[in-house]
Amino acid sequence: MRVITPIAKPKEGSAGLTGKWRIFKPVINYSKCNNCGLCWLYCPEAAITLDGKNVPKIVYEYCKGCGICANECPVRAIDLIKEE
Amino acid sequence: MISLRRSKVMKLLLTSNYAAAYGAKLARVEIVAAYPITPQTQVVEKLAEFIEGEELKATMIRVESEHSAMAACIGAAAAGARPFTATSSQGLLYMYEMIWWAAGARLPIVMGVVTRAIAPPWSIWSDHADILSIRDSGWIIIFSESAQEVLDNIIQAYRIAEHKEVLLPVAVGWDAFTSSHTAEPVSLPEQELVDSFLPPRTPEPFVLDVNEPISHGNLTYPDEYMEFRFLINEGLERARKVIREVGKEYGKLTGREYGLIEEYKCGDADVILVTLGSMAGDVKDAVDILRKEGYHAGLVKLRCLRPFPREALLNALREARAVGIVERSFSMGRGGIIATEINSLLRESGVNDVVTVSYIAGLGGREIGVNDFINIFKSLFKKMERGSGFEVVWYGLRG
Amino acid sequence: METRFLEVKWVGRGGQGIVTASRLLAEVALRRGKYAISIPMFGAERRGAPVVAYNRISDEPVRRKGPVRKADILVVADYRLLSMVNFFYEVKEKGLILFNADRVPPPLLNASKKVALVNATAIALKYGLELSGLAIVNAPLLGALIKVSSLAPLSTLKEVMKMYWGEEGGRRNFLCAKEAYEEVKYIT
Numbered sequence: 001m002r003v004i005t006p007i008a009k010p011k012e013g014s015a016g017l018t019g020k021w022r023i024f025k026p027v028i029n030y031s032k033c034n035n036c037g038l039c040w041l042y043c044p045e046a047a048i049t050l051d052g053k054n055v056p057k058i059v060y061e062y063c064k065g066c067g068i069c070a071n072e073c074p075v076r077a078i079d080l081i082k083e084e
Numbered sequence: 085m086i087s088l089r090r091s092k093v094m095k096l097l098l099t100s101n102y103a104a105a106y107g108a109k110l111a112r113v114e115i116v117a118a119y120p121i122t123p124q125t126q127v128v129e130k131l132a133e134f135i136e137g138e139e140l141k142a143t144m145i146r147v148e149s150e151h152s153a154m155a156a157c158i159g160a161a162a163a164g165a166r167p168f169t170a171t172s173s174q175g176l177l178y179m180y181e182m183i184w185w186a187a188g189a190r191l192p193i194v195m196g197v198v199t200r201a202i203a204p205p206w207s208i209w210s211d212h213a214d215i216l217s218i219r220d221s222g223w224i225i226i227f228s229e230s231a232q233e234v235l236d237n238i239i240q241a242y243r244i245a246e247h248k249e250v251l252l253p254v255a256v257g258w259d260a261f262t263s264s265h266t267a268e269p270v271s272l273p274e275q276e277l278v279d280s281f282l283p284p285r286t287p288e289p290f291v292l293d294v295n296e297p298i299s300h301g302n303l304t305y306p307d308e309y310m311e312f313r314f315l316i317n318e319g320l321e322r323a324r325k326v327i328r329e330v331g332k333e334y335g336k337l338t339g340r341e342y343g344l345i346e347e348y349k350c351g352d353a354d355v356i357l358v359t360l361g362s363m364a365g366d367v368k369d370a371v372d373i374l375r376k377e378g379y380h381a382g383l384v385k386l387r388c389l390r391p392f393p394r395e396a397l398l399n400a401l402r403e404a405r406a407v408g409i410v411e412r413s414f415s416m417g418r419g420g421i422i423a424t425e426i427n428s429l430l431r432e433s434g435v436n437d438v439v440t441v442s443y444i445a446g447l448g449g450r451e452i453g454v455n456d457f458i459n460i461f462k463s464l465f466k467k468m469e470r471g472s473g474f475e476v477v478w479y480g481l482r483g
Numbered sequence: 484m485e486t487r488f489l490e491v492k493w494v495g496r497g498g499q500g501i502v503t504a505s506r507l508l509a510e511v512a513l514r515r516g517k518y519a520i521s522i523p524m525f526g527a528e529r530r531g532a533p534v535v536a537y538n539r540i541s542d543e544p545v546r547r548k549g550p551v552r553k554a555d556i557l558v559v560a561d562y563r564l565l566s567m568v569n570f571f572y573e574v575k576e577k578g579l580i581l582f583n584a585d586r587v588p589p590p591l592l593n594a595s596k597k598v599a600l601v602n603a604t605a606i607a608l609k610y611g612l613e614l615s616g617l618a619i620v621n622a623p624l625l626g627a628l629i630k631v632s633s634l635a636p637l638s639t640l641k642e643v644m645k646m647y648w649g650e651e652g653g654r655r656n657f658l659c660a661k662e663a664y665e666e667v668k669y670i671t
Binding site for chain 2 (some may be wrong): 485503506509510513518519521522523524545546547548549552667
């Protein structure tokens with residue numbers, strides 16, 4: 001017997017390697033970053049992780065390059081760089 | 085009467101969505117009320133453009149939901165106007181209460197339904213579960229294979245809906261994406277020609293008038309309600325003849341005649357596939373390929389789902405040894421919706437020496453094309469040796 | 484009678500104008516007295532996400548609407564998609580791949596299929612056809628396609644572009660198309 005409900009669990013990469021969709025790549029300038037965590041909070045794809053000291057890291061396999069993190073960063077520590 | 089063959093025909097490359105908007109414009113609709121939903125949105129966007137550019141003299145009523153969209157159309161139709169709306173899937177379900185209202189109040193509304201799967205799981209792709217959910221409501225349901233048919237069907241739908249012997253709403257369906265977003269050449273009839281075919285609506289005696297107030301849909305007691313339902317069915321039964329007459333007349337004007345069904349190479353066919361919508365084009369190609377290989381294959385395309393084309397179907401199918409019904413819809417706990425109806429039509433008409441197979445295919449936009457139909461035909465040529473019986477097959481189901 | 488088709492498959496990214504390209508190609512064919520349909524495939528409707536569109540062109544009315552499985556001409560608008568799609572599989576034995584790239588992508592060097600190359604991105608950027616960092620490459624690709632398919636003269640494409648994009652937009656896009664028409668080269 002098989003019962004399948006259409007549920008999804010939060011998981012990296014449910015839409016595949018969406019990093020390939022990127023036109024602009026967000027790059028964190030750690031000398032400016034004040035570890036506020038807003039980029040982590042706003043990222044719609046949960047493609048930014050924070051370590052124990054709130055240092056953000058972008059997971060480029062899944063970052064679609066939407067630019068929301070760069071837009072939200074209060075200290076302008078994220079640059080959008082054109083993908084080659 | 086003007087003949088289109090002599091007059092200028094403009095051929096445009098249109099998606100079915102745009103063809104629907106052109107159809108509504110040529111029908112000189114007066115009220116457009118709709119709520120956007122993928123993949124229907126472009127229909128109303130195009131109509132908004134026509135209204136804005138003063139190519140169409142109509143009022144766009146902006147509504148907060150599909151329920152309100154149909155309510156606005158009901159009000160407009162009750163006031164004697166010619167309304168148009170379009171929706172899809174979840175939108176049609178949200179509109180559902182008003183769907184029954186429109187038919188029960190005998191209002192000549194025309195609605196485009198871009199047929200799409202119902203959630204969950206979420207899907208924006210082609211499926212007929214949505215339009216078939218209004219099957220028992222009293223609406224006339226007409227299906228289109230191509231963008232040309234969408235345009236032609238919408239124009240004809242107003243003639244049918246407003247016909248004094250019918251007075252019922254008409255839903256015109258076409259497939260999500262496969263039709264809605266696929267661009268094809270469409271012959272656009274001249275406005276003058278459409279005007280001669282479809283004059284302005286002549287309001288019925290029960291149209292709202294401030295000087296002679298009436299109200300629609302009041303409480304009926306148990307000794308009145310049944311008669312209203314009976315009369316809706318009478319209207320639908322009469323619609324069969326009206327749809328054929330309107331289709332013939334449209335054919336005289338444009339060279340494109342329409343009936344309740346379309347038969348393709350059924351005359352000597354041992355195996356006939358019955359299908360509807362955009363799949364029919366692929367089946368026609370499959371029939372031609374198989375005929376070259378010596379198979380006697382044919383197609384019946386259902387244009388009209390309600391009223392159910394009993395006699396036309398029976399005539400087309402009664403000599404076949406196997407009938408396969410390929411549909412993007414399923415009645416949970418029973419079988420293919422259309423297949424079940426066709427199977428029961430054959431059996432109740434005493435046609436027992438035929439194998440009927442209900443193929444459930446292409447749900448949620450799953451790819452189905454010429455090669456699939458060739459496979460289905462070939463398997464039916466084997467199954468026909470059984471002589472009789474009914475079977476349900478989920479085609480292409482993954483294990 | 485079975486219909487013979489010219490089947491084209493367009494592969495690109497959301498924002499490159501792939502769906503429009505397929506629409507314009509059908510429009511061009513229609514003006515050459517052909518019957519043509521344009522079939523876009525929809526999924527994630529987002530800039531940068533892979534986009535696919537098809538054309539079927541014939542002397543007879545085209546009835547089938549399923550997607551094109553193996554194309555006569557495959558147009559690839561972005562070479563980075565090479566890592567995501569098995570293009571060679573999607574082209575007929577005697578088919579042709581039209582590639583947008585500034586150099587021959589290594590996987591194409593030993594291709595058994597016919598390959599044509601045009602730097603559509605550079606041409607588009609030269610004429611300022613760019614939106615939010617993404618070059619709109621449909622006009623140059625159409626120019627190159629018209630050349631390799633011999634489907635229509637450039638003047639038909641010019642008419643269609645004018646109809647779609649008006650006098651100024653049509654002119655600019657057509658200049659791109661013309662340049663690509665002249666520059667497209669077979670590499671295998």
